[in-house]
Amino acid sequence: MHTMKMFDYLVFNEEKKLGLDSREGNIIFISHAHADHAYAYSKKIKTLCSAETAEIRSFNGNVIDKKEAENYFNIEIELLNAGHMFGAKQLFVKDNLAGKSVLYTGDIRLRDNIVTKGAETRQTDSLIIDCTYGSPEYLFPEPFEVYEQMRKFYMNEKPDICVFMGYPTGKAQELVKFVNEYMKEIPVVDTYIAKVCRIMNKYNMKLEFLETTSEEGLETMKKGRYIAISSPFWHIKKNFHSLAQKLNKKCVTVYATGWAVKKDLSRICDKAFPLSDHCDFNELVEFVKLCNPKNVYCKYGFTREFANYLNRSGYRAIPYEETNAKQTTTLLENQISIKE
Numbered sequence: 001m002h003t004m005k006m007f008d009y010l011v012f013n014e015e016k017k018l019g020l021d022s023r024e025g026n027i028i029f030i031s032h033a034h035a036d037h038a039y040a041y042s043k044k045i046k047t048l049c050s051a052e053t054a055e056i057r058s059f060n061g062n063v064i065d066k067k068e069a070e071n072y073f074n075i076e077i078e079l080l081n082a083g084h085m086f087g088a089k090q091l092f093v094k095d096n097l098a099g100k101s102v103l104y105t106g107d108i109r110l111r112d113n114i115v116t117k118g119a120e121t122r123q124t125d126s127l128i129i130d131c132t133y134g135s136p137e138y139l140f141p142e143p144f145e146v147y148e149q150m151r152k153f154y155m156n157e158k159p160d161i162c163v164f165m166g167y168p169t170g171k172a173q174e175l176v177k178f179v180n181e182y183m184k185e186i187p188v189v190d191t192y193i194a195k196v197c198r199i200m201n202k203y204n205m206k207l208e209f210l211e212t213t214s215e216e217g218l219e220t221m222k223k224g225r226y227i228a229i230s231s232p233f234w235h236i237k238k239n240f241h242s243l244a245q246k247l248n249k250k251c252v253t254v255y256a257t258g259w260a261v262k263k264d265l266s267r268i269c270d271k272a273f274p275l276s277d278h279c280d281f282n283e284l285v286e287f288v289k290l291c292n293p294k295n296v297y298c299k300y301g302f303t304r305e306f307a308n309y310l311n312r313s314g315y316r317a318i319p320y321e322e323t324n325a326k327q328t329t330t331l332l333e334n335q336i337s338i339k340e
């Protein structure tokens with residue numbers, strides 16, 4: 001009997017496990033380089049991921065190609081663009097013996113942005129979907145509209161020092177590209193952000209930046225007129241403002257994150273813009289519609305709220321945490337167990 005069970009892994013032939021951003025598997029799939037997904041890597045376990053993800057996270061050994069995983073499980077695998085950060089993939093599995101398919105999204109964004117094309121979709125029997133912003137309160141403008149808003153904000157403020165903050169893997173590089181293209185400037189970035197930029201440039205992303213520790217970077221900062229890109233640490237706003245004060249310069253700090261639509265981020269930054277690597281609520285609904293699944297498993301974020309919405313819209317959806325791993329439910333047989 002050829003079945004797949006769903007927990008943090010898929011099971012084939014009752015024994016062979018394919019881990020989903022989890023260490024539990026004979027082979028594991030790592031969707032992208034963010035730490036909450038890539039932590040699952042161990043060089044002792046065969047890992048399926050994109051070349052970009054392996055390089056950004058410096059995976060050193062046991063990264064296999066798709067063919068090896070397909071042969072091991074006797075299935076068809078497609079790694080689809082996730083539209084999330086650079087190199088992020090979704091896993092689409094077709095089990096031809098069982099005649100069923102599963103799409104595991106990892107983190108996704110449906111819209112294009114300045115560095116990545118939006119997520120691909122597939123018609124699938126089962127869909128395991130990222131619901132980070134799966135609540136109708138979270139609606140984002142188009143990324144290109146946000147870039148324009150950020151550019152206008154910068155032009156109006158005319159700061160000497162402007163710090164754009166974003167997650168150092170993915171968002172920071174999007175901000176580098178934004179500064180290059182919309183402001184026609186070369187930003188100063190820290191060593192980690194620079195390392196990821198260099199990897200992306202190997203793939204022809206053409207990011208222009210100055211590393212803070214380089215001679216040119218130090219020289220630029222000494223002049224007291226520059227754009228910096230930084231991780232969103234609590235101390236960044238305070239540090240840059242006191243530095244600017246000493247130099248008698250004007251400084252503004254900007255934070256790019258999807259949480260900007262709801263949360264008060266004034267302790268972290270002077271201004272926040274809703275630039276996200278994830279789908280907003282409407283994109284998630286659109287994504288589900290395009291995949292037309294029989295079952296939806298809502299993972300991460302507003303899982304319960306999004307599952308309720310889908311159930312009211314005629315889908316069959318459950319929060320992932322309510323799937324019961326102890327029971328012999330199978331993803332492909334459309335049997336779902338729900339904890340009371």
Ligand SMILES: [Zn+2]
Binds near residue numbers: 032034084107
């Ligand atoms: Zn992510």
